[in-house]
Amino acid sequence: xxxxxxxxxxxxxxxxxxxxxxxxxxxxxxxxxxxxxxxxxxxxxxxxxxxxxxxxxxxxxxxxxxxxxxxxxxxxxxxxxxxxxxxxxxxxxxxxxxxxxxxxxxxxxxxxxxxxxxxxxxxxxxxxxxxxxxxxxxxxxxxxxxxxxxxxxxxxxxxxxxxxxxxxxxxxxxxxxxxxxxxxxxxxxxxxxxxxxxxxxxxxxxxxxxxxxxxxxxxxxxxxxxxxxxxxxxxxxxxxxxxxxxxxxxxxxxxxxxxxxxxxxx
Amino acid sequence: xxxxxxxxxxxxxxxxxxxxxxxxxxxxxxxxxxxxxxxxxxxxxxxxxxxxxxxxxxxxxxxxxxxxxxxxxxxxxxxxxxxxxxxxxxxxxxxxxxxxxxxxxxxxxxxxxxxxxxxxxxxxxxxxxxxxxxxxxxxxxxxxxxxxxxxxxxxxxxxxxxxxxxxxxxxxxxxxxxxxxxxxxxxxxxxxxxxxxxxxxxxxxxxxxxxxxxxxxxxxxxxxxxxxxxxxxxxxxxxxxxxxxxxxxxxxxxxxxxxxxxxxxx
Numbered sequence: 001x002x003x004x005x006x007x008x009x010x011x012x013x014x015x016x017x018x019x020x021x022x023x024x025x026x027x028x029x030x031x032x033x034x035x036x037x038x039x040x041x042x043x044x045x046x047x048x049x050x051x052x053x054x055x056x057x058x059x060x061x062x063x064x065x066x067x068x069x070x071x072x073x074x075x076x077x078x079x080x081x082x083x084x085x086x087x088x089x090x091x092x093x094x095x096x097x098x099x100x101x102x103x104x105x106x107x108x109x110x111x112x113x114x115x116x117x118x119x120x121x122x123x124x125x126x127x128x129x130x131x132x133x134x135x136x137x138x139x140x141x142x143x144x145x146x147x148x149x150x151x152x153x154x155x156x157x158x159x160x161x162x163x164x165x166x167x168x169x170x171x172x173x174x175x176x177x178x179x180x181x182x183x184x185x186x187x188x189x190x191x192x193x194x195x196x197x198x199x200x201x202x203x204x205x206x207x208x209x210x211x212x213x214x215x216x217x218x219x220x221x222x223x224x225x226x227x228x229x230x231x232x233x234x235x236x237x238x239x240x241x242x243x244x245x246x247x248x249x250x251x252x253x254x255x256x257x258x259x260x261x262x263x264x265x266x
Numbered sequence: 267x268x269x270x271x272x273x274x275x276x277x278x279x280x281x282x283x284x285x286x287x288x289x290x291x292x293x294x295x296x297x298x299x300x301x302x303x304x305x306x307x308x309x310x311x312x313x314x315x316x317x318x319x320x321x322x323x324x325x326x327x328x329x330x331x332x333x334x335x336x337x338x339x340x341x342x343x344x345x346x347x348x349x350x351x352x353x354x355x356x357x358x359x360x361x362x363x364x365x366x367x368x369x370x371x372x373x374x375x376x377x378x379x380x381x382x383x384x385x386x387x388x389x390x391x392x393x394x395x396x397x398x399x400x401x402x403x404x405x406x407x408x409x410x411x412x413x414x415x416x417x418x419x420x421x422x423x424x425x426x427x428x429x430x431x432x433x434x435x436x437x438x439x440x441x442x443x444x445x446x447x448x449x450x451x452x453x454x455x456x457x458x459x460x461x462x463x464x465x466x467x468x469x470x471x472x473x474x475x476x477x478x479x480x481x482x483x484x485x486x487x488x489x490x491x492x493x494x495x496x497x498x499x500x501x502x503x504x505x506x507x508x509x510x511x512x513x514x515x516x517x518x519x520x521x522x523x524x525x526x527x528x529x530x531x532x
Contacts, residue, residue, distance in 0.1 A: 069459050070436075094435050147424075154420045158413075160437045169360050170336075171426045174440040178457035186452045191444035193335050 002116070003059040006033040007066030010218060010243050011118060015065040018121040024059055026050065028068055044071050044089060048081030051111040062108055064212040065118040067179075070100070101212040117211040118241070125245060129237035129261040133249040137232055137260040141199050143169065145234045145262055148201035153265050156205040162215045165230070167198025180215075184224040200225050203236035206266035216241040217259075222251045232258030239264045268382070269325040272299040273332030276484060276509050277384060281331045284387040290325055292316065294334055310337050310355060314347030317377040328374050330478040331384040333445075336366070367478040383477040384507070391511060395503035395527040399515040403498055403526040407465050409435065411500040411528055414467035419531050422471040428481045431496070433464025446481075450490040466491050469502035472532035482507040483525075488517045498524030505530045 004023040006012035013035040016023055027038035042050040054062070070093065078086065085107060092103035105115050119126055131137060137145065148164040151171055155161040163175035163183060172194050173183045180202065187194070202215045217233060217240060225233055232252070235242070242248050242259075252259045270289040272278035279301040282289055293304035308316040320328070336359065344352065351373060358369035371381050385392055397403060403411065414430040417437055421427035429441035429449060438460050439449050446468065453460070468481045483499060483506060491499055498518070501508070508514050508525075518525045 150424055151421065151426060154424055155417065158416055158420055158437075160417060160440075170443045171424075172444070173442050174426075176431075176439050177436040177461075178438070178459055182457040182459075191448045193444055193448075195443075 001058045002061045002063060003054050003057075003113075004036075005062055005064045005068075006036050006038060007031060007064070007068035008034055009066045009216065010034065011122075011216060011241060012036055012066040014125075014243065015063060015118045015121045019063070023063070024054070024057060026054070028071055030071060031068060033066060043077060044073055044082075045075075045077035046079045046082055047089065047107070048083070048085050049079055051108070051113075052081055055112065060113065061116050062113045063116045063118055063121070064101070064105075067213075067216075102209050105209060105212055115211050117214070119210065119214065122241070125241045125243060126238045127235070127240075127242050127245060127259075127261050129263065132245075132259045132261065133252045133257075135232060135252065135256060135258040137199070137234065137258045140168070141231055141234075141258065141260075144199045145201055145260065147171065148199065148234075149203065149262060149265065152201065152203050153206065156207075156265055159205060162204060163200060163202045165198050165200050165228075167230075168195035170195050172198055181220055181224055184221070184228045184230075187228040196229060197231050198229075199232055199234055200230055201234045201262070202240050203262075203265050204239050210239065214239065214241050216243060217248060218243040219247065219251060222248060222255060222257065226255040226257060230257065232260060234258075234260040234262045236264035237261035267324045268327045268329060269320050269323075269379075270302075271328055271330045271334075272302050272304060273297060273330070273334035274300055275332045275482065276300065277388075277482060277507060278302055278332040280391070280509065281329060281384050281387045285329070289329070290320070290323060292320070294337055296337060297334060299332060309343060310339055310348075311341075311343035312345045312348055313355065313373070314349070314351050315345055317374070317379075318347055321378065326379065327382050328379045329382045329384055329387070330367070330371075333479075333482075368475050371475060371478055381477050383480070385476065385480065388507070391507045391509060392504045393501070393506075393508050393511060393525075393527050395529065398511075398525045398527070399518045399523075401498060401518065401522060401524040403465070403500065403524045406434070407497055407500075407524065407526075410465045411467055411526065413437065414465065414500070415469065415528060415531070418467065418469050419472065422473075422531055425471060428470065429466060429468045431464050431466050431494075433496075434461035436461050438464055447486055447490055450487075450494045450496075453494040462495060463497045464495070465498055465500055466496055467500045467528070468506050469528075469531050470505050476505065480505065480507050482509060483514060484509040485513065485517060488514060488521060488523065492521040492523060496523065498526060500524075500526040500528045502530035503527035
């Protein structure tokens with residue numbers, strides 16, 4: 001049986017609906033899924049007990065879907081089954097996002113579970129290269145996309161940055177720990193130095209384990225990009241989840257935004 | 267005679283007061299110096315005429331001091347003396363900040379002026395390595411400083427980023443076209459994902475021409491860093507202007523911030 005470790009956003013629901021038999025849904029305490037009701041809520045301090053409960057329930061495979069942010073930990077709550085995992089968990093909490101998720105994946109694998117990518121269930125969310133929808137990225141937008149891609153590629157080895165905004169050749173914003181939506185919100189009240197227009201580029205880091213935290217583009221991303229006055233969104237072809245593609249393309253069309261698949265960083 | 271091409275902030279006044287004979291002060295239209303009254307106000311469209319006027323006035327040396335942001339251009343205002351310079355000016359406007367300033371410096375040099383660094387006049391603004399003031403950067407802050415330095419070093423070849431904020435190992439913000447103060451302001455209303463505390467690290471890019479746009483730390487930087495809840499500020503030793511060092515150290519002390527000189531990127 002599959003356990004879905006559900007984070008926030010609409011992705012967990014889509015995955016649950018596509019995996020044949022309904023999965024066992026587990027969620028991290030304090031980060032309830034937007035639409036699913038979890039059967040199990042766990043804390044990092046009791047992760048060892050979660051692993052045991054999943055195994056007892058007949059779970060052999062797990063899938064991480066949706067955004068899970070760095071939780072806080074209370075050392076007093078760590079239980080006996082979790083104590084041996086603490087060195088790994090603390091290492092993960094100190095690390096960048098990808099580092100952290102890679103460690104969590106290894107903890108699940110070491111406990112005997114196989115970890116499946118959400119994209120195995122919603123492969124149609126991964127769009128190909130080129131323009132989707134009615135608006136095409138023009139020559140100036142393609143130059144901005146290339147510059148943003150260079151910035152993401154330079155930061156990639158440092159486990160920083162899944163998004164970057166470039167306008168008229170100028171780097172306007174680089175995504176940090178606060179995420180894409182926060183970055184775009186901050187552009188709604190820009191410095192007078194920020195050129196108008198621009199593109200948002202999203203890509204996983206080079207070598208990132210795509211079984212967890214694949215970057216996603218959803219209705220909020222499109223709406224916030226539109227409010228920030230951008231011309232469009234580019235994403236690494238086949239490496240970014242677009243939820244749900246038909247709706248996203250329709251939304252981009254009506255907002256006059258392009259939606260462009262570019263070469264992945266790796 | 268020296269012409270001071272005065273941008274914004276307090277640096278031009280400090281340079282003017284230290285260069286022996288009072289300089290001829292020139293400023294870009296729309297970017298009046300905060301404290302000096304310019305004798306000449308010029309536009310990019312009439313830069314060629316400025317160069318001629320400076321030469322006629324007996325100017326042989328120029329010094330760029332203070333922040334000058336990317337001005338807009340009206341093609342109808344370009345005069346005859348400036349037309350031949352337009353390819354260079356347009357190249358500069360398309361480029362990153364350092365690229366742009368390097369081109370402007372070359373234009374002045376090609377017209378026969380020698381370009382002097384502000385630091386030649388206010389060398390005492392360049393602080394050495396280590397802690398200045400009462401508060402020392404602790405081990406955790408030194409780790410955050412090293413991570414921010416890595417981010418700036420990775421972006422440096424792309425002519426992006428003179429500043430970065432890291433807190434508890436997480437990259438919180440990376441300076442883009444809007445500048446340091448805007449980046450720090452945006453942290454006053456942070457995402458819940460942003461860890462508390464953190465350090466601001468400022469450094470010129472590797473290989474940056476330090477005759478123009480050397481990064482600066484002034485009273486506003488310290489005040490905004492304090493409001494953003496940071497623990498301190500680190501800067502590339504001997505490569506960042508601290509205005510005025512005694513006041514800055516006193517301000518850091520009273521705010522409980524450290525002020526730490528680190529190894530430059532190059």
